[in-house]
Structures are given as structure tokens and as C-alpha cells.
Amino acid sequence: MTTPIPPHDAPHDLGPGRTRAGDQARPRPRGIPRSVVTEHDEQLCRTRDVLGRVGDKWSMSVVYELGQGSRRFTEIKRAMPGVSQRMLTATLRGLERDGLLTRTVHPVVPPRVDYELTPLGQTLLEAAWPLMTWVVEHTDDVETARLKYDAQ
Incomplete structure (x- = not known):
């Protein structure tokens, strides 16, 4: 049997009865093994992580733009007023890491990079x-x- 990995937002062990400020230890319901509660908490943590990605300020705008077809970085940036180059780069990398888009680098000078939604995206x-x-x-x-x- 593997040991469940506690969620990243679980209270840290600071000693008996002590937790960080803001942590709220939830009591385990009677009759439910600790591993079941931990697995549930882990699933919730993973779900919040994905919702954090798709619910951030820029991700859905990128997904919407790529829903119209493959786009170059500059085309995406032009379609999203207010996004900085750094933030767009970070958003694209995160979406690529999560399997929602692909990044294709074409070996030309200057370099050309295209982004497109994956089937998951x-x-x-x-x-x-x-x-x-x-x-x-x-x-x-x-x-x-x-x-x-x-106005109230």
C-alpha cells in the first residue's frame, strides 16, 4: 500500500495541536479511514490546481484565440490588449505544460513559433x-x- 501524499494546502505538522495561521484542520468523519480522506483531499487539491490554470486572467482568452486556428505569438498578443509579453509567455507555457496547446518552432530566420489547441484544449x-x-x-x-x- 502506498502512503497518500498530503495536499499542498494541508496543515503542516508544527507539533501537537498547532497549525499555521489560517490553516483549519478538518476532523475526519468517524468510520472513514485516514487514507480515504487524504485521497479525497488530494483530488480536491488537483482539481483546484487545474481550475487555477483555466480560470486565471489570460488562459481562456488564449484558448479562445486558438479555437480559431493556429496562431503566432504576435497574433495572440495583438488580439489580447493589456497582456504583457512576459505574462503571455508564462500563460502559453503553462497551457502547453498542461497539454492544452502545442508549440511548434519552425527552423527559419527569424524564428517562427506557432501555437495551436490540442484535442484536450x-x-x-x-x-x-x-x-x-x-x-x-x-x-x-x-x-x-x-x-x-x-453607490450604496
């Missing part, structure tokens, strides 16, 4: 499309609600 686009549609349709409503709230 395409499934993300398909899953996120209804949410993106909702955001476009309701942005004005959200802004109105914010103004009303802020």
Missing part, C-alpha cells in the same frame, strides 16, 4: 463556451449591479 473550449457566452451576454448587467452596489 479543444474540449476545454467546448466546455467553457457556454460560460463565455453568458459573460458576453451579461457583462452590462454585472457592471450595472456593481455600480448600484458601489
